Amino acid sequence: MKIKLMLLNIKAIVIALFLSIGLIQPIAVYADEFEEAVEAVNRRDYETAYKMVVPLAEKGHAAAQLVLGMMYFKGTGVEKNIVEADKWLYIAEKFGQEAGKKNRIFVERQMNNGQISKAHELAKDWLKKSKK
Secondary structure, rough: HHHHHHHHHHHHHHHHHHHHOOOOOOOOOOOHHHHHHHHHHHHOHHEEEEEEHHHHHOOOOHHHHHHHHHHHHOOOOOOOHHHHHHHHHHHHHHHOOOHHHHHHHHHHHHOHHHHHHHHHHHHHHHHHHOOO
């Protein structure tokens, strides 16, 4: 179980990195929902990937939150939205994704203070609601 979680974290980091630079390489096929979303990204079917990643991110899947944040940042499968990107990267960081923090810092360098405050406010609201 620990190894599978670690592999998912590593895959999420790799996907986020490849999304951020526009490169995706095919990876092995797995049955779970996150892996299916990864497959959609590999096919460059970003709209499908987005539709699959959102429910996982909303359920607290940190790797999906990281990928969703990067999708919003790059505008892959969804309209580019830097505030939503930062929100999801902040949430991913709070759920233990170290890459969430690193990507958030990168994204925030391209934001103004108002955008950062809004993203953090949205993330904190989401985190409060997710605990209920």
